[in-house]
Amino acid sequence: MKSDGRLARMLHVLVHMALLGGKETSERIAQMLNTNPVVVRRTLGALRDNGIVESEGGRGGGWKMSKTLDDITVLDVQRALHKGTILSAGVSHDHPSCPVERASNAVLESAHAAAEAKLREIYATTTLAEIARIAVASGGEQAAN
Amino acid sequence: MKSDGRLARMLHVLVHMALLGGKETSERIAQMLNTNPVVVRRTLGALRDNGIVESEGGRGGGWKMSKTLDDITVLDVQRALHKGTILSAGVSHDHPSCPVERASNAVLESAHAAAEAKLREIYATTTLAEIARIAVASGGEQAAN
DNA sequence: TTTTTCTGTAACCTAAAATGTTACAGATTG
DNA sequence: CAATCTGTAACATTTTAGGTTACAGAAAAA
Ligand code: FES
Ligand code: FES
Numbered sequence: 259m260k261s262d263g264r265l266a267r268m269l270h271v272l273v274h275m276a277l278l279g280g281k282e283t284s285e286r287i288a289q290m291l292n293t294n295p296v297v298v299r300r301t302l303g304a305l306r307d308n309g310i311v312e313s314e315g316g317r318g319g320g321w322k323m324s325k326t327l328d329d330i331t332v333l334d335v336q337r338a339l340h341k342g343t344i345l346s347a348g349v350s351h352d353h354p355s356c357p358v359e360r361a362s363n364a365v366l367e368s369a370h371a372a373a374e375a376k377l378r379e380i381y382a383t384t385t386l387a388e389i390a391r392i393a394v395a396s397g398g399e400q401a402a403n
Numbered sequence: 404m405k406s407d408g409r410l411a412r413m414l415h416v417l418v419h420m421a422l423l424g425g426k427e428t429s430e431r432i433a434q435m436l437n438t439n440p441v442v443v444r445r446t447l448g449a450l451r452d453n454g455i456v457e458s459e460g461g462r463g464g465g466w467k468m469s470k471t472l473d474d475i476t477v478l479d480v481q482r483a484l485h486k487g488t489i490l491s492a493g494v495s496h497d498h499p500s501c502p503v504e505r506a507s508n509a510v511l512e513s514a515h516a517a518a519e520a521k522l523r524e525i526y527a528t529t530t531l532a533e534i535a536r537i538a539v540a541s542g543g544e545q546a547a548n
Numbered sequence: 549t550t551t552t553t554c555t556g557t558a559a560c561c562t563a564a565a566a567t568g569t570t571a572c573a574g575a576t577t578g
Numbered sequence: 579c580a581a582t583c584t585g586t587a588a589c590a591t592t593t594t595a596g597g598t599t600a601c602a603g604a605a606a607a608a
Binding site for chain 2: 259261262263264265266267269270273274277290291292293332345346347348349350352353356357358359360361362363364365366368369370372373374376377380381384388389390392393394396
């Protein structure tokens with residue numbers, strides 16, 4: 259498949275919106291993401307349904323944040339975009355009654371569950387404010403670009 | 404894409420081969436994986452190139468293990484199948500000069516690196532013998548199936 | 549009230565990667 | 579030589595994110 263870049267893109271957009279003032283239109287966000295307004299509406303729509311941003315139609319409308327960067331974690335955005343687990347184990351279903359297949363799957367699933375726990379822990383303790391801080395700190399020189 | 408079940412399948416096949424005697428043909432393995440002999444050759448071929456199994460052509464040929472279950476870890480099989488990292492962060496490349504995009508990507512990559520470290524640690528300390536033990540212990544009753 | 553500017557969706561097409569399939573070439577044994 | 583295997587090439591299929599086109603509807607502005 260094409261790799262899933264929604265989480266990275268949404269983090270980018272949210273930090274952008276918070277840092278550079280207020281409302282942004284789908285068209286402008288599409289330009290900064292190098293894509294199409296429809297893709298933006300689709301993806302930001304999921305964040306709206308989870309109370310992270312708000313949208314307003316009509317002239318002068320657009321998107322704005324519903325929370326501050328301090329009140330949004332990476333995990334919040336992740337959950338808005340994908341229900342269910344973050345990682346998946348890639349098990350096999352070739353011979354469901356076979357104990358060996360079940361044991362193999364169980365080992366892989368348990369390992370992935372441990373890795374996912376680690377990932378969720380980091381996502382849950384990383385706020386978008388932290389990303390903004392890193393960006394401001396590291397991007398000072400290149401900001402004039 | 405279709406989800407990648409190669410690791411799970413290969414664990415299954417290797418434990419099967421070790422437990423149920425010696426040589427197996429691509430045709431027989433394909434039946435137990437509910438697939439095609441060509442898929443089996445492709446996938447087992449990667450394990451052969453990494454010294455985990457050996458193949459022999461011609462009449463009476465087939466596949467057999469090059470090591471014991473104790474000497475193969477899940478990580479060995481993983482590395483034979485995929486070079487490079489296990490997890491990937493799904494970063495964005497929409498605006499490479501933007502410090503915010505870079506910070507977002509960096510945070511995601513670092514989180515995934517931590518999760519991957521956990522995963523590799525488990526893979527590296529789990530031998531196929533352990534999978535065999537779990538299968539034998541849990542599958543006793545259903546083995547008659 | 550008409551025009552302009554936005555969002556919201558439906559209904560496609562495209563891309564990428566694993567898997568499945570068909571068809572042979574080549575090796576090895578009997 | 580015949581039979582049985584592996585090794586590959588060359589497709590077709592499946593899945594899911596992303597991209598595109600085309601409108602409908604809402605709201606401000608004129
Ligand atoms: S383009 Fe606006 S923050 Fe990156
Ligand atoms: S089919 Fe042989 S071990 Fe599962």
